[in-house]
Amino acid sequence: MDLKRTGALLGLTALTAVGLAACSDDNTGSGDTAAQSVSGAECEGKPTLTASGSSAQNNAMTIFANSYALSCEGQTLNYNSNGSGAGVSEFTGGITDFGGSDSPLKEADYAAAEERCGSEAWNIPAVFGPIAVAYNLDGVELKLSGPTLAKIFNGEITTWNDPAIAEENEGVDLPDESITVIFRSDESGTTDNFQKYLDAASEGAWTQGAGKTFTGGVGEGARGNEGVSGAIGQTPGTITYTEWSYAKNQNLSMVKVITPADPEGVELNAETSGVTIDSARLENEGTNDLVIDTSSFYVPESAGAYPIILPTYEIVCSSYEDPETAAAVRSFLNIAVAEDVQAQLEDEGYIPVPDAFREQLLTAISEIS
Structure with a gap:
Protein backbone atom coordinates (compact mmCIF):
# COMPACT_ATOMS: atom_id res chain seq x y z
CA MET A 1 0.00 0.00 0.00
CA ASP A 2 1.52 3.28 -1.10
CA LEU A 3 0.24 6.03 1.16
CA LYS A 4 0.55 9.62 -0.03
CA ARG A 5 0.50 12.54 2.32
CA THR A 6 -2.04 15.31 2.35
CA GLY A 7 -1.18 18.71 0.99
CA ALA A 8 -0.73 22.13 2.53
CA LEU A 9 -1.88 22.91 6.02
CA LEU A 10 -5.08 24.93 6.13
CA GLY A 11 -5.62 27.75 8.54
CA LEU A 12 -7.23 27.12 11.90
CA THR A 13 -10.67 28.55 12.54
CA ALA A 14 -11.17 29.92 16.04
CA LEU A 15 -14.50 29.23 17.69
CA THR A 16 -15.82 31.56 20.34
CA ALA A 17 -18.46 29.03 21.37
CA VAL A 18 -19.05 25.40 20.55
CA GLY A 19 -21.84 23.36 22.02
CA LEU A 20 -19.31 20.81 23.25
CA ALA A 21 -15.58 20.30 22.96
CA ALA A 22 -13.67 17.18 23.92
CA CYS A 23 -13.25 16.74 27.66
CA SER A 24 -9.79 16.15 29.15
CA ASP A 25 -7.23 17.19 31.70
CA ASP A 26 -4.52 16.30 29.18
CA ASN A 27 -5.28 18.91 26.53
CA THR A 28 -2.24 21.10 25.96
CA GLY A 29 -2.66 22.53 22.49
CA SER A 30 -4.94 24.93 20.62
CA GLY A 31 -7.26 22.13 19.58
CA ASP A 32 -9.86 23.25 22.10
CA THR A 33 -10.64 26.31 20.00
CA ALA A 34 -9.85 25.07 16.47
CA ALA A 35 -12.38 23.69 14.03
CA GLN A 36 -13.13 23.44 10.34
CA SER A 37 -16.65 23.27 9.00
CA VAL A 38 -17.09 20.49 6.43
CA SER A 39 -19.27 21.53 3.55
CA GLY A 40 -21.99 19.04 2.67
CA ALA A 41 -21.42 16.88 5.74
CA GLU A 42 -24.08 14.22 6.27
CA CYS A 43 -25.32 14.89 9.80
CA GLU A 44 -27.32 11.91 10.97
CA GLY A 45 -28.04 9.94 14.11
CA LYS A 46 -28.44 10.73 17.78
CA PRO A 47 -27.42 14.18 19.04
CA THR A 48 -24.71 13.18 21.54
CA LEU A 49 -21.93 10.63 21.12
CA THR A 50 -19.72 9.44 23.98
CA ALA A 51 -16.17 8.14 23.65
CA SER A 52 -13.05 7.77 25.76
CA GLY A 53 -9.47 6.58 25.61
CA SER A 54 -6.12 7.61 24.19
CA SER A 55 -4.63 10.83 25.53
CA ALA A 56 -2.18 10.81 22.61
CA GLN A 57 -5.01 11.69 20.23
CA ASN A 58 -6.79 14.11 22.56
CA ASN A 59 -5.78 17.36 20.87
CA ALA A 60 -6.81 15.90 17.51
CA MET A 61 -10.08 14.64 19.00
CA THR A 62 -10.82 18.12 20.28
CA ILE A 63 -10.47 19.51 16.75
CA PHE A 64 -12.69 16.69 15.49
CA ALA A 65 -15.33 17.39 18.16
CA ASN A 66 -15.37 21.10 17.42
CA SER A 67 -15.54 20.48 13.68
CA TYR A 68 -18.40 18.03 14.23
CA ALA A 69 -20.33 20.58 16.29
CA LEU A 70 -19.68 23.30 13.71
CA SER A 71 -20.63 21.11 10.74
CA CYS A 72 -23.65 19.41 12.33
CA GLU A 73 -25.80 21.81 14.33
CA GLY A 74 -27.02 20.24 17.54
CA GLN A 75 -24.68 17.21 17.37
CA THR A 76 -21.80 16.84 19.80
CA LEU A 77 -19.12 14.45 21.05
CA ASN A 78 -18.09 13.88 24.66
CA TYR A 79 -14.52 12.50 24.69
CA ASN A 80 -12.82 11.59 27.97
CA SER A 81 -9.04 11.35 27.59
CA ASN A 82 -8.46 8.66 30.22
CA GLY A 83 -5.93 6.39 28.47
CA SER A 84 -6.11 3.59 25.92
CA GLY A 85 -6.75 0.84 28.45
CA ALA A 86 -9.80 2.64 29.80
CA GLY A 87 -10.94 3.47 26.28
CA VAL A 88 -11.01 -0.18 25.27
CA SER A 89 -12.61 -1.42 28.49
CA GLU A 90 -15.31 1.26 28.49
CA PHE A 91 -16.16 0.52 24.85
CA THR A 92 -16.29 -3.24 25.35
CA GLY A 93 -18.33 -2.67 28.52
CA GLY A 94 -20.93 -0.69 26.59
CA ILE A 95 -20.25 2.56 28.46
CA THR A 96 -19.19 4.49 25.34
CA ASP A 97 -20.20 4.53 21.68
CA PHE A 98 -16.63 4.08 20.46
CA GLY A 99 -13.18 3.85 22.02
CA GLY A 100 -9.84 5.52 21.35
CA SER A 101 -6.66 3.47 21.59
CA ASP A 102 -3.00 3.84 20.65
CA SER A 103 -2.90 0.09 19.96
CA PRO A 104 -5.32 -2.06 17.96
CA LEU A 105 -7.52 -4.56 19.74
CA LYS A 106 -5.83 -7.67 21.08
CA GLU A 107 -7.43 -11.13 20.70
CA ALA A 108 -9.24 -11.01 24.05
CA ASP A 109 -10.41 -7.46 23.34
CA TYR A 110 -11.87 -8.54 19.99
CA ALA A 111 -13.92 -11.20 21.74
CA ALA A 112 -15.22 -8.75 24.35
CA ALA A 113 -15.97 -6.13 21.70
CA GLU A 114 -17.85 -8.62 19.52
CA GLU A 115 -19.93 -9.69 22.53
CA ARG A 116 -20.74 -6.03 23.23
CA CYS A 117 -21.51 -5.19 19.58
CA GLY A 118 -23.16 -8.39 18.45
CA SER A 119 -20.91 -7.98 15.42
CA GLU A 120 -17.24 -7.61 14.49
CA ALA A 121 -15.33 -4.66 15.91
CA TRP A 122 -13.10 -2.59 13.62
CA ASN A 123 -9.99 -0.49 14.25
CA ILE A 124 -10.19 2.80 12.31
CA PRO A 125 -6.85 4.72 12.38
CA ALA A 126 -7.89 8.38 12.15
CA VAL A 127 -4.81 9.97 13.77
CA PHE A 128 -1.07 9.44 13.18
CA GLY A 129 1.10 10.84 15.96
CA PRO A 130 4.89 10.54 16.11
CA THR A 276 7.55 6.80 7.26
CA ILE A 277 3.77 6.82 6.89
CA ASP A 278 4.11 6.56 3.11
CA SER A 279 5.64 3.11 3.65
CA ALA A 280 2.79 1.81 5.86
CA ARG A 281 1.26 -1.63 5.30
CA LEU A 282 -2.01 -3.09 6.58
CA GLU A 283 -2.13 -6.34 8.53
CA ASN A 284 -5.59 -7.29 7.21
CA GLU A 285 -5.60 -6.26 3.56
CA GLY A 286 -9.02 -6.43 1.95
CA THR A 287 -11.02 -5.90 5.18
CA ASN A 288 -12.44 -2.88 6.99
CA ASP A 289 -10.40 -3.66 10.12
CA LEU A 290 -7.61 -1.23 9.23
CA VAL A 291 -4.76 -2.27 11.53
CA ILE A 292 -1.40 -0.74 10.56
CA ASP A 293 1.62 -3.06 10.44
CA THR A 294 3.95 -0.80 12.42
CA SER A 295 6.90 -3.16 11.94
CA SER A 296 7.33 -1.39 8.62
CA PHE A 297 8.11 1.80 10.57
CA TYR A 298 10.64 0.78 13.19
CA VAL A 299 13.71 -0.10 11.11
CA PRO A 300 13.23 2.04 8.00
CA GLU A 301 15.11 1.29 4.82
CA SER A 302 14.47 4.78 3.41
CA ALA A 303 16.66 7.71 4.38
CA GLY A 304 14.91 10.55 6.18
CA ALA A 305 12.24 8.37 7.80
CA TYR A 306 11.51 8.97 11.50
CA PRO A 307 10.95 5.48 12.91
CA ILE A 308 8.61 5.89 15.93
CA ILE A 309 5.12 6.62 14.59
CA LEU A 310 1.94 5.95 16.54
CA PRO A 311 -1.30 5.19 14.65
CA THR A 312 -4.23 5.96 16.94
CA TYR A 313 -7.44 4.01 16.43
CA GLU A 314 -11.13 4.67 16.85
CA ILE A 315 -12.60 1.31 17.83
CA VAL A 316 -16.13 0.87 16.54
CA CYS A 317 -18.81 -1.76 16.07
CA SER A 318 -19.17 -2.83 12.46
CA SER A 319 -22.89 -3.04 13.23
CA TYR A 320 -24.55 -1.30 16.18
CA GLU A 321 -27.74 -2.51 17.81
CA ASP A 322 -29.01 1.09 17.72
CA PRO A 323 -29.14 2.51 14.15
CA GLU A 324 -29.12 6.08 15.52
CA THR A 325 -25.75 5.42 17.18
CA ALA A 326 -24.36 3.90 13.99
CA ALA A 327 -25.47 6.91 11.95
CA ALA A 328 -23.90 9.37 14.39
CA VAL A 329 -20.62 7.43 14.48
CA ARG A 330 -20.50 7.48 10.66
CA SER A 331 -21.22 11.22 10.59
CA PHE A 332 -18.56 12.02 13.17
CA LEU A 333 -15.84 9.86 11.60
CA ASN A 334 -16.52 11.19 8.10
CA ILE A 335 -15.90 14.70 9.45
CA ALA A 336 -12.82 13.58 11.43
CA VAL A 337 -11.05 12.17 8.36
CA ALA A 338 -12.17 14.93 5.98
CA GLU A 339 -9.20 16.58 4.25
CA ASP A 340 -9.98 20.09 5.54
CA VAL A 341 -10.14 18.84 9.15
CA GLN A 342 -7.09 16.57 8.93
CA ALA A 343 -5.08 19.40 7.38
CA GLN A 344 -5.23 21.30 10.67
CA LEU A 345 -3.57 18.57 12.71
CA GLU A 346 0.09 19.35 12.01
CA ASP A 347 0.08 22.40 14.29
CA GLU A 348 -1.03 20.04 17.08
CA GLY A 349 1.83 17.60 16.49
CA TYR A 350 0.08 15.04 14.28
CA ILE A 351 0.52 13.94 10.67
CA PRO A 352 -2.57 14.32 8.45
CA VAL A 353 -4.01 11.09 7.06
CA PRO A 354 -2.41 10.36 3.67
CA ASP A 355 -4.72 10.90 0.67
CA ALA A 356 -4.70 7.31 -0.61
CA PHE A 357 -5.39 5.91 2.85
CA ARG A 358 -8.32 8.30 3.34
CA GLU A 359 -10.22 6.43 0.64
CA GLN A 360 -9.90 3.18 2.59
CA LEU A 361 -11.03 4.94 5.76
CA LEU A 362 -14.08 6.39 4.03
CA THR A 363 -14.99 2.97 2.63
CA ALA A 364 -14.81 1.35 6.07
CA ILE A 365 -16.75 4.19 7.72
CA SER A 366 -19.49 3.99 5.10
CA GLU A 367 -20.04 0.31 5.93
CA ILE A 368 -20.66 0.89 9.66
CA SER A 369 -24.30 -0.04 10.15
Whole structure:
Protein backbone atom coordinates (compact mmCIF):
# COMPACT_ATOMS: atom_id res chain seq x y z
CA MET A 1 0.00 0.00 0.00
CA ASP A 2 1.52 3.28 -1.10
CA LEU A 3 0.24 6.03 1.16
CA LYS A 4 0.55 9.62 -0.03
CA ARG A 5 0.50 12.54 2.32
CA THR A 6 -2.04 15.31 2.35
CA GLY A 7 -1.18 18.71 0.99
CA ALA A 8 -0.73 22.13 2.53
CA LEU A 9 -1.88 22.91 6.02
CA LEU A 10 -5.08 24.93 6.13
CA GLY A 11 -5.62 27.75 8.54
CA LEU A 12 -7.23 27.12 11.90
CA THR A 13 -10.67 28.55 12.54
CA ALA A 14 -11.17 29.92 16.04
CA LEU A 15 -14.50 29.23 17.69
CA THR A 16 -15.82 31.56 20.34
CA ALA A 17 -18.46 29.03 21.37
CA VAL A 18 -19.05 25.40 20.55
CA GLY A 19 -21.84 23.36 22.02
CA LEU A 20 -19.31 20.81 23.25
CA ALA A 21 -15.58 20.30 22.96
CA ALA A 22 -13.67 17.18 23.92
CA CYS A 23 -13.25 16.74 27.66
CA SER A 24 -9.79 16.15 29.15
CA ASP A 25 -7.23 17.19 31.70
CA ASP A 26 -4.52 16.30 29.18
CA ASN A 27 -5.28 18.91 26.53
CA THR A 28 -2.24 21.10 25.96
CA GLY A 29 -2.66 22.53 22.49
CA SER A 30 -4.94 24.93 20.62
CA GLY A 31 -7.26 22.13 19.58
CA ASP A 32 -9.86 23.25 22.10
CA THR A 33 -10.64 26.31 20.00
CA ALA A 34 -9.85 25.07 16.47
CA ALA A 35 -12.38 23.69 14.03
CA GLN A 36 -13.13 23.44 10.34
CA SER A 37 -16.65 23.27 9.00
CA VAL A 38 -17.09 20.49 6.43
CA SER A 39 -19.27 21.53 3.55
CA GLY A 40 -21.99 19.04 2.67
CA ALA A 41 -21.42 16.88 5.74
CA GLU A 42 -24.08 14.22 6.27
CA CYS A 43 -25.32 14.89 9.80
CA GLU A 44 -27.32 11.91 10.97
CA GLY A 45 -28.04 9.94 14.11
CA LYS A 46 -28.44 10.73 17.78
CA PRO A 47 -27.42 14.18 19.04
CA THR A 48 -24.71 13.18 21.54
CA LEU A 49 -21.93 10.63 21.12
CA THR A 50 -19.72 9.44 23.98
CA ALA A 51 -16.17 8.14 23.65
CA SER A 52 -13.05 7.77 25.76
CA GLY A 53 -9.47 6.58 25.61
CA SER A 54 -6.12 7.61 24.19
CA SER A 55 -4.63 10.83 25.53
CA ALA A 56 -2.18 10.81 22.61
CA GLN A 57 -5.01 11.69 20.23
CA ASN A 58 -6.79 14.11 22.56
CA ASN A 59 -5.78 17.36 20.87
CA ALA A 60 -6.81 15.90 17.51
CA MET A 61 -10.08 14.64 19.00
CA THR A 62 -10.82 18.12 20.28
CA ILE A 63 -10.47 19.51 16.75
CA PHE A 64 -12.69 16.69 15.49
CA ALA A 65 -15.33 17.39 18.16
CA ASN A 66 -15.37 21.10 17.42
CA SER A 67 -15.54 20.48 13.68
CA TYR A 68 -18.40 18.03 14.23
CA ALA A 69 -20.33 20.58 16.29
CA LEU A 70 -19.68 23.30 13.71
CA SER A 71 -20.63 21.11 10.74
CA CYS A 72 -23.65 19.41 12.33
CA GLU A 73 -25.80 21.81 14.33
CA GLY A 74 -27.02 20.24 17.54
CA GLN A 75 -24.68 17.21 17.37
CA THR A 76 -21.80 16.84 19.80
CA LEU A 77 -19.12 14.45 21.05
CA ASN A 78 -18.09 13.88 24.66
CA TYR A 79 -14.52 12.50 24.69
CA ASN A 80 -12.82 11.59 27.97
CA SER A 81 -9.04 11.35 27.59
CA ASN A 82 -8.46 8.66 30.22
CA GLY A 83 -5.93 6.39 28.47
CA SER A 84 -6.11 3.59 25.92
CA GLY A 85 -6.75 0.84 28.45
CA ALA A 86 -9.80 2.64 29.80
CA GLY A 87 -10.94 3.47 26.28
CA VAL A 88 -11.01 -0.18 25.27
CA SER A 89 -12.61 -1.42 28.49
CA GLU A 90 -15.31 1.26 28.49
CA PHE A 91 -16.16 0.52 24.85
CA THR A 92 -16.29 -3.24 25.35
CA GLY A 93 -18.33 -2.67 28.52
CA GLY A 94 -20.93 -0.69 26.59
CA ILE A 95 -20.25 2.56 28.46
CA THR A 96 -19.19 4.49 25.34
CA ASP A 97 -20.20 4.53 21.68
CA PHE A 98 -16.63 4.08 20.46
CA GLY A 99 -13.18 3.85 22.02
CA GLY A 100 -9.84 5.52 21.35
CA SER A 101 -6.66 3.47 21.59
CA ASP A 102 -3.00 3.84 20.65
CA SER A 103 -2.90 0.09 19.96
CA PRO A 104 -5.32 -2.06 17.96
CA LEU A 105 -7.52 -4.56 19.74
CA LYS A 106 -5.83 -7.67 21.08
CA GLU A 107 -7.43 -11.13 20.70
CA ALA A 108 -9.24 -11.01 24.05
CA ASP A 109 -10.41 -7.46 23.34
CA TYR A 110 -11.87 -8.54 19.99
CA ALA A 111 -13.92 -11.20 21.74
CA ALA A 112 -15.22 -8.75 24.35
CA ALA A 113 -15.97 -6.13 21.70
CA GLU A 114 -17.85 -8.62 19.52
CA GLU A 115 -19.93 -9.69 22.53
CA ARG A 116 -20.74 -6.03 23.23
CA CYS A 117 -21.51 -5.19 19.58
CA GLY A 118 -23.16 -8.39 18.45
CA SER A 119 -20.91 -7.98 15.42
CA GLU A 120 -17.24 -7.61 14.49
CA ALA A 121 -15.33 -4.66 15.91
CA TRP A 122 -13.10 -2.59 13.62
CA ASN A 123 -9.99 -0.49 14.25
CA ILE A 124 -10.19 2.80 12.31
CA PRO A 125 -6.85 4.72 12.38
CA ALA A 126 -7.89 8.38 12.15
CA VAL A 127 -4.81 9.97 13.77
CA PHE A 128 -1.07 9.44 13.18
CA GLY A 129 1.10 10.84 15.96
CA PRO A 130 4.89 10.54 16.11
CA ILE A 131 6.38 9.54 19.46
CA ALA A 132 9.16 11.85 20.61
CA VAL A 133 12.05 10.79 22.82
CA ALA A 134 12.25 13.91 24.97
CA TYR A 135 15.00 14.77 27.45
CA ASN A 136 16.25 17.56 29.69
CA LEU A 137 19.96 18.36 29.28
CA ASP A 138 20.68 22.06 29.04
CA GLY A 139 22.43 22.96 25.79
CA VAL A 140 22.94 19.34 24.63
CA GLU A 141 21.68 18.09 21.28
CA LEU A 142 21.46 14.28 21.30
CA LYS A 143 21.27 11.58 18.68
CA LEU A 144 20.71 8.02 19.86
CA SER A 145 20.27 4.62 18.21
CA GLY A 146 17.71 1.93 18.99
CA PRO A 147 20.23 -0.22 20.93
CA THR A 148 21.37 2.74 23.04
CA LEU A 149 17.81 3.84 23.77
CA ALA A 150 16.95 0.29 24.82
CA LYS A 151 19.89 0.22 27.24
CA ILE A 152 18.83 3.56 28.73
CA PHE A 153 15.21 2.49 29.21
CA ASN A 154 16.14 -0.89 30.72
CA GLY A 155 18.69 0.60 33.11
CA GLU A 156 21.85 -0.80 31.52
CA ILE A 157 23.09 2.72 30.71
CA THR A 158 22.76 4.95 33.78
CA THR A 159 24.85 8.10 33.13
CA TRP A 160 24.72 10.68 30.34
CA ASN A 161 28.45 10.42 29.59
CA ASP A 162 28.31 6.63 29.15
CA PRO A 163 30.71 5.50 26.37
CA ALA A 164 27.84 4.28 24.19
CA ILE A 165 26.18 7.71 24.25
CA ALA A 166 29.53 9.45 23.78
CA GLU A 167 30.34 7.32 20.73
CA GLU A 168 27.09 8.36 19.04
CA ASN A 169 27.58 12.02 19.98
CA GLU A 170 31.21 12.68 19.18
CA GLY A 171 32.33 16.17 20.17
CA VAL A 172 29.31 16.80 22.40
CA ASP A 173 30.04 17.82 26.00
CA LEU A 174 28.03 15.22 27.90
CA PRO A 175 27.55 15.72 31.66
CA ASP A 176 28.68 13.19 34.24
CA GLU A 177 25.14 13.01 35.53
CA SER A 178 22.71 10.22 36.31
CA ILE A 179 19.92 9.44 33.86
CA THR A 180 16.40 9.38 35.25
CA VAL A 181 13.90 7.52 33.07
CA ILE A 182 10.32 8.80 33.23
CA PHE A 183 7.71 6.31 32.03
CA ARG A 184 3.93 6.17 31.71
CA SER A 185 2.46 4.82 34.94
CA ASP A 186 -0.94 4.20 33.35
CA GLU A 187 -1.71 1.60 30.68
CA SER A 188 -0.89 3.26 27.39
CA GLY A 189 -0.72 2.44 23.72
CA THR A 190 2.11 4.97 23.53
CA THR A 191 4.09 2.70 25.87
CA ASP A 192 3.14 -0.32 23.77
CA ASN A 193 4.31 1.28 20.53
CA PHE A 194 7.52 2.62 22.05
CA GLN A 195 8.41 -0.79 23.46
CA LYS A 196 7.61 -2.40 20.11
CA TYR A 197 10.07 0.04 18.56
CA LEU A 198 12.74 -0.86 21.14
CA ASP A 199 12.14 -4.56 20.56
CA ALA A 200 12.48 -4.19 16.78
CA ALA A 201 15.32 -1.66 16.61
CA SER A 202 17.57 -2.58 19.55
CA GLU A 203 19.44 -5.52 18.00
CA GLY A 204 18.54 -7.67 21.00
CA ALA A 205 19.28 -5.10 23.70
CA TRP A 206 15.58 -4.92 24.67
CA THR A 207 14.32 -8.24 26.01
CA GLN A 208 11.36 -7.01 28.06
CA GLY A 209 8.79 -7.29 25.28
CA ALA A 210 5.99 -4.83 24.59
CA GLY A 211 2.53 -4.11 26.01
CA LYS A 212 0.65 -1.15 27.45
CA THR A 213 2.54 -1.35 30.76
CA PHE A 214 6.18 -0.18 30.85
CA THR A 215 8.43 -3.19 31.43
CA GLY A 216 11.88 -1.58 31.57
CA GLY A 217 12.14 -1.94 35.33
CA VAL A 218 13.75 1.44 35.97
CA GLY A 219 12.74 5.05 36.47
CA GLU A 220 9.79 6.95 37.84
CA GLY A 221 6.21 6.82 36.62
CA ALA A 222 3.93 9.70 35.65
CA ARG A 223 0.36 9.55 34.39
CA GLY A 224 -0.48 10.39 30.80
CA ASN A 225 1.42 12.25 28.11
CA GLU A 226 0.89 15.41 30.11
CA GLY A 227 2.47 13.86 33.21
CA VAL A 228 5.64 12.54 31.57
CA SER A 229 6.25 15.63 29.43
CA GLY A 230 5.66 17.88 32.45
CA ALA A 231 8.17 15.87 34.49
CA ILE A 232 10.82 16.24 31.78
CA GLY A 233 10.33 20.00 31.56
CA GLN A 234 10.80 20.40 35.31
CA THR A 235 13.61 17.93 36.03
CA PRO A 236 17.16 18.05 34.57
CA GLY A 237 18.73 14.71 33.62
CA THR A 238 15.46 13.06 32.66
CA ILE A 239 14.36 11.23 29.51
CA THR A 240 10.97 9.92 28.41
CA TYR A 241 8.81 8.92 25.45
CA THR A 242 5.77 11.08 24.72
CA GLU A 243 3.43 11.98 21.91
CA TRP A 244 4.96 14.71 19.71
CA SER A 245 2.35 17.41 20.37
CA TYR A 246 3.15 17.40 24.10
CA ALA A 247 6.89 17.69 23.47
CA LYS A 248 6.28 20.51 20.98
CA ASN A 249 3.88 22.43 23.19
CA GLN A 250 6.31 22.33 26.13
CA ASN A 251 9.32 23.09 23.91
CA LEU A 252 11.21 19.99 25.06
CA SER A 253 14.48 18.81 23.53
CA MET A 254 13.97 15.75 21.32
CA VAL A 255 16.44 13.02 20.36
CA LYS A 256 17.45 12.59 16.72
CA VAL A 257 16.95 8.86 16.21
CA ILE A 258 19.74 6.95 14.47
CA THR A 259 18.50 4.35 11.98
CA PRO A 260 20.35 1.96 9.65
CA ALA A 261 19.58 4.40 6.82
CA ASP A 262 20.57 7.52 8.80
CA PRO A 263 23.70 7.20 10.99
CA GLU A 264 23.55 10.93 11.76
CA GLY A 265 20.06 10.61 13.19
CA VAL A 266 16.62 11.68 11.97
CA GLU A 267 14.94 14.76 13.39
CA LEU A 268 11.27 14.44 14.26
CA ASN A 269 9.14 16.67 12.05
CA ALA A 270 6.17 16.42 9.69
CA GLU A 271 8.33 15.69 6.64
CA THR A 272 10.33 12.82 8.20
CA SER A 273 7.17 11.35 9.72
CA GLY A 274 5.42 11.56 6.35
CA VAL A 275 8.21 9.55 4.71
CA THR A 276 7.55 6.80 7.26
CA ILE A 277 3.77 6.82 6.89
CA ASP A 278 4.11 6.56 3.11
CA SER A 279 5.64 3.11 3.65
CA ALA A 280 2.79 1.81 5.86
CA ARG A 281 1.26 -1.63 5.30
CA LEU A 282 -2.01 -3.09 6.58
CA GLU A 283 -2.13 -6.34 8.53
CA ASN A 284 -5.59 -7.29 7.21
CA GLU A 285 -5.60 -6.26 3.56
CA GLY A 286 -9.02 -6.43 1.95
CA THR A 287 -11.02 -5.90 5.18
CA ASN A 288 -12.44 -2.88 6.99
CA ASP A 289 -10.40 -3.66 10.12
CA LEU A 290 -7.61 -1.23 9.23
CA VAL A 291 -4.76 -2.27 11.53
CA ILE A 292 -1.40 -0.74 10.56
CA ASP A 293 1.62 -3.06 10.44
CA THR A 294 3.95 -0.80 12.42
CA SER A 295 6.90 -3.16 11.94
CA SER A 296 7.33 -1.39 8.62
CA PHE A 297 8.11 1.80 10.57
CA TYR A 298 10.64 0.78 13.19
CA VAL A 299 13.71 -0.10 11.11
CA PRO A 300 13.23 2.04 8.00
CA GLU A 301 15.11 1.29 4.82
CA SER A 302 14.47 4.78 3.41
CA ALA A 303 16.66 7.71 4.38
CA GLY A 304 14.91 10.55 6.18
CA ALA A 305 12.24 8.37 7.80
CA TYR A 306 11.51 8.97 11.50
CA PRO A 307 10.95 5.48 12.91
CA ILE A 308 8.61 5.89 15.93
CA ILE A 309 5.12 6.62 14.59
CA LEU A 310 1.94 5.95 16.54
CA PRO A 311 -1.30 5.19 14.65
CA THR A 312 -4.23 5.96 16.94
CA TYR A 313 -7.44 4.01 16.43
CA GLU A 314 -11.13 4.67 16.85
CA ILE A 315 -12.60 1.31 17.83
CA VAL A 316 -16.13 0.87 16.54
CA CYS A 317 -18.81 -1.76 16.07
CA SER A 318 -19.17 -2.83 12.46
CA SER A 319 -22.89 -3.04 13.23
CA TYR A 320 -24.55 -1.30 16.18
CA GLU A 321 -27.74 -2.51 17.81
CA ASP A 322 -29.01 1.09 17.72
CA PRO A 323 -29.14 2.51 14.15
CA GLU A 324 -29.12 6.08 15.52
CA THR A 325 -25.75 5.42 17.18
CA ALA A 326 -24.36 3.90 13.99
CA ALA A 327 -25.47 6.91 11.95
CA ALA A 328 -23.90 9.37 14.39
CA VAL A 329 -20.62 7.43 14.48
CA ARG A 330 -20.50 7.48 10.66
CA SER A 331 -21.22 11.22 10.59
CA PHE A 332 -18.56 12.02 13.17
CA LEU A 333 -15.84 9.86 11.60
CA ASN A 334 -16.52 11.19 8.10
CA ILE A 335 -15.90 14.70 9.45
CA ALA A 336 -12.82 13.58 11.43
CA VAL A 337 -11.05 12.17 8.36
CA ALA A 338 -12.17 14.93 5.98
CA GLU A 339 -9.20 16.58 4.25
CA ASP A 340 -9.98 20.09 5.54
CA VAL A 341 -10.14 18.84 9.15
CA GLN A 342 -7.09 16.57 8.93
CA ALA A 343 -5.08 19.40 7.38
CA GLN A 344 -5.23 21.30 10.67
CA LEU A 345 -3.57 18.57 12.71
CA GLU A 346 0.09 19.35 12.01
CA ASP A 347 0.08 22.40 14.29
CA GLU A 348 -1.03 20.04 17.08
CA GLY A 349 1.83 17.60 16.49
CA TYR A 350 0.08 15.04 14.28
CA ILE A 351 0.52 13.94 10.67
CA PRO A 352 -2.57 14.32 8.45
CA VAL A 353 -4.01 11.09 7.06
CA PRO A 354 -2.41 10.36 3.67
CA ASP A 355 -4.72 10.90 0.67
CA ALA A 356 -4.70 7.31 -0.61
CA PHE A 357 -5.39 5.91 2.85
CA ARG A 358 -8.32 8.30 3.34
CA GLU A 359 -10.22 6.43 0.64
CA GLN A 360 -9.90 3.18 2.59
CA LEU A 361 -11.03 4.94 5.76
CA LEU A 362 -14.08 6.39 4.03
CA THR A 363 -14.99 2.97 2.63
CA ALA A 364 -14.81 1.35 6.07
CA ILE A 365 -16.75 4.19 7.72
CA SER A 366 -19.49 3.99 5.10
CA GLU A 367 -20.04 0.31 5.93
CA ILE A 368 -20.66 0.89 9.66
CA SER A 369 -24.30 -0.04 10.15
